[in-house]
Amino acid sequence: MSRSWINQKERSTGFWLRTIVWIALRLGRPIARALLYPITAYFLIFADRARQASAAYLTRIFGRPPSGRELFRHYHTFAEALLDRVFVFAERDEFFQIRMHGFDVLERLIADRQGFLLVGAHVGSFEILRGLGLRHRGLSVKALVYGENSPKINAIFRTLNPDLFKDIIPVGTASALLGLDEHIANGGVVALLGDRSVHGEKRVLCRFLGEDAWFPAAPVLLANLFKAPVILFFCLHKGGADYDVHFELLAERIECSRKNRDEKIRAFMQHYADRLEHYCRQAPYNWFNFYDFWDKSDSTDEQRTSDALSPEMARNFEPRRASANRGSPAS
Secondary structure (H helix, E strand, O other), X not given: OXXXXXXXXXXXXXXXXXXXXXXXXXHOHHHHHHHHHHHHHHHHHHOHHHHHHHXXXXXXXXXOOOOHHHHHHHHHHHHHHHHXXXXXXXXXXXXXXXXXXXXXXXXXXXXXXXXXXXEEOOEEOHHHHHHHHHHXXXXXXXXXXXXXXXXXXXXXXXXXXXXXXXXXXXXXXXXXXXXXXXXXXXXXXXXXXXXXXXXXXXXXXXXXXXEEEXXXXXXXXXXXXXXXXXEEEEEEEEEOOEEEEEEXXXXXXXXXXXXXXXXXXXXXXXXXXXXXXXXXXXXXXXXXXXXXXXXXXXXXXOOOOOOOOOHHHHXXXXXXXXXXXXXXXXX
């Protein structure tokens, strides 16, 4: 997978973003949703690379080139989910209808006060889950995220609800893993999205929608470091204010030795890719990766899949793991 997604420029302007947020919160969701139609049309016409990526993805889903109507629906579904983030961060969530599927998988871990990893994807709305489904149940969720390619949007959401951003941890920094082992040991949750990687991270080629694509090794490596269960989640926008949230157990525990690490990473991430494909086919317009997901031109680290999350993150985490293994809690 190339760096194309992280290098894409944010097309939105701060003024228009603030305007749509003001309209949504002051004039209501119906009026804001009506404005999504001309906004969607604008981006469909002028965002060439994203439109081509949408067409490539939908062609794999449908087995044929998509119509203009289908391309519009893909963009519009993304716009609806983005608008709903405004209401989540503003804690104006009374109208959402959220159906949980497989939540019993989490209930057992919650009852045992056992921390775990939640691994999702850029499908539907991660924020709906974090802001509503889990926040209302008293879980402490720290989210490992990339935010480099949408600073204006993130700045507005941060203004709406600074508290929700306290538990957002930028991926790729030397301090990203600090305290996460203690957080999970105390029954907390670490959430990340497993369908994007960047150059320099460890990653693996998996079969997805009929062709190999890059997936990050981070979910498996983190599970191995923390010795924690891994739960898959997919939050699908079903139209209107309806969302279906699905939870599945990926593994009770992942343990990788240096001898079998590559094999374990490929097996678990291929299973993740298979489940991601299942939900993409179930809700095809919920896939929000508007770049060439199958671009393998950046292949310099094709075989380097498993030694560490990144050199900086590994160096930062190793002393804490050693401390924990001696029986002293991480601080």
